[in-house]
Structures are given as C-alpha cells and as structure tokens.
Amino acid sequence: xxxxxxxxxxxxxxxxxFRNLVDSLDGWGGYRSPYNNGWNLAYIYKISTIEKxxxxxxxxxxxxxxxxxxxxxxxxxxxxxxxLINNHLKCCxxxxxxxxxxxxxEHRRRDANVMLDDYISTHFANVNLIxxxxxxxxxxxxxxxxxxxxxxxxxxxxxxxxxxIALGSSNNWSWPGWHQSTYDPSxxxxxxxxDELFDEFENEGSLVETIRLEEYFDGGWSDYEKYISDxxxxxxxxxxxx
Numbered sequence: 001x002x003x004x005x006x007x008x009x010x011x012x013x014x015x016x017x018f019r020n021l022v023d024s025l026d027g028w029g030g031y032r033s034p035y036n037n038g039w040n041l042a043y044i045y046k047i048s049t050i051e052k053x054x055x056x057x058x059x060x061x062x063x064x065x066x067x068x069x070x071x072x073x074x075x076x077x078x079x080x081x082x083x084l085i086n087n088h089l090k091c092c093x094x095x096x097x098x099x100x101x102x103x104x105x106e107h108r109r110r111d112a113n114v115m116l117d118d119y120i121s122t123h124f125a126n127v128n129l130i131x132x133x134x135x136x137x138x139x140x141x142x143x144x145x146x147x148x149x150x151x152x153x154x155x156x157x158x159x160x161x162x163x164x165i166a167l168g169s170s171n172n173w174s175w176p177g178w179h180q181s182t183y184d185p186s187x188x189x190x191x192x193x194x195d196e197l198f199d200e201f202e203n204e205g206s207l208v209e210t211i212r213l214e215e216y217f218d219g220g221w222s223d224y225e226k227y228i229s230d231x232x233x234x235x236x237x238x239x240x241x242x
Contacts, residue, residue, distance in 0.1 A: 002235070005077065006045040008086040010068075010134045011229075013038040031055050033071045041071040041086045041133075052076040058085075058119060064102065065090075065112035070133075080240065083124050085116070087133030096145050109137055110147040117150050117158075120194065131192040134231060138186060139166040148190075157195050161208045162187070162234055172210045174232045178221055189234045197238065205239035 012018050012032050022030035022044060029050075032042040035057065043055065057069040071086040089112050093105030101107060120129060137147050139160055151158045165172055166187045174189035191208055193201060200206060211233045214224035 004046070004235075005049045006043060006073075006075075006084065007233075008071075008084065008132050009042040009044070010039070010086070010088040012040045012042040015040075018042060029053075031073075033057055033069070035060075035069055037068070039068050039088065041068060041088060043071070043073055043084075043086065045073075045075070049077055050075045059115060062115070065108050065115055070116065078240075080128065082128045082130065085120075085129070085131045085133075087112075087116070087131065087135060089134070089136045091136045093137075095141070097147065106137070106145065106147055109135070110149075113148055114150055117154070124194070126196065127194065128196045129194040130197070130236070132190070132234075132236075134188055135190050136188050138188070139163055139190065151192060158192055159195075159198060159201070160190055160192050161201055161236065162189075162191050162210075165208070165210055165234070166190075172212075174210050174234055175230065176221065176232070178225075189231055191234055191236050200238050200240055203239040203241065206237060208234065208236045211235050 015032055018030065018032045022028060025044065027047055028044050029047050030042065030044040033040045035041070052075060054074040056072055058072055059066045060069045067090050068088040073084045073086070075082055075084070090105050090108045095106070097106040097110055098104035099107065116131065120131075139148055139152070139162075141147075143149055146152065148160070151160065160166075170185040173185045173187035175186045177184040177186060213228065213232060214221040217223040
C-alpha cells in the first residue's frame, strides 16, 4: 500500500523460502547474496520501476570488518541512476572501541565504515548513493566511541537521514529490545545518503521514518517478531523535481 520500489533485507537464511516469497509477489523480482552463512543479504524490487540491474558483493575476503559482505545494487529509476549498498555489520560489544583488540566488535564496525567510505569515494563519486542496513550501533554515541564518526564529520558528502529518529523518542527506534530480559531499545538500522541526494531529501514530500509494522498485526509485537523480525524497517521516500 506504500507503493514501495525496492526493499533491502538482512538475515535471509533460506534460498528456497526467499524464492518462494519472490515468486508469490506479482510484479516483483529478487536477489539473495551467494554468501553461504545463513545470514544473507537480499533485495526485492518492483520490476516495472527498477531497471538495468547490476548486483554484486564487495569486500568478500574481508570477514573481520564484514562478517557479511556488503551487497551492492546499481539500478535506473525513472531515467535516474542510483547505487544502493545493503549491509549487516558485526553485532554486540560493550559500547567502547578497543584500539588494541582487532576482534573488538566496535573496532570491527568502525573499520567497516572507514572501508565503506573509501569504496564509495573511489568507485561512486558523483553517484546518487544510498547506504542502508542493520549497522548494529548507535548514531548518537560520544565521539570517542562513535563508530560512524568518519561519516558524521564529513557532512559535506554524507548525511545520516535517520539521525532525528536516533535522537528522538525510543518509541520510534528500529530495535525495541522487547525480547530481552530488560527493556533496552536501540536504533540500529540506518540510512545514509551522499551529497548528490541532499537537495532531493529537502524537497517537500521526502521523508524517512521507522515503520511500526507491529501495529498491523492482530497479535501486535508478539506476532510481528514471531513471523518477521525483531527489528522494525526504516523507510525512505525521495521526491524528485520534475
């Protein structure tokens, strides 16, 4: 009902179940990464609007920063070209970056963001680029422990357009944390755009929001988490000038 064009998915464990899903959706195509771990990234997209697809993984041999290789899709939408990078970064940690421990979770996530920045700067300069996914960390951490600092401090080229969600009410955070023994919500799922899309995001009608899908299930969050995910989706709508 939202007339979505493309959806980035994480933790798609079954190739056959994913194919059954895509085949059941009239007018949609799909792609699941070949990464063989059961935590695969994937896309589903509307065939009538998403054209000239090129889908591939990057950093496939860099498992320390990227336990799941980022999944890139290059496409054309209404005669405009876009690149979308789907991610699922390393989970967990204690909230601090241990510079002396290469296995530290925050250290690994911080290195992943530095490498993504480098890849974007090298391969996607002057491209309408959107980076999304379960990035498993908070945008509003102090500078000393903020794994996204390289993007946040480069505001001429990047913008986390869900920053207001991260700074706002926990009711709209993407990870409610309700399945934990203690209520510990966080906003882990982010959308980053490059400067080529800044003006479009400022247009009237463009928006980003956490989609509270549990409100559309008869059993509320209990059913949503059982059948879908323990994360809510974060959606972006971009309005372009004629």
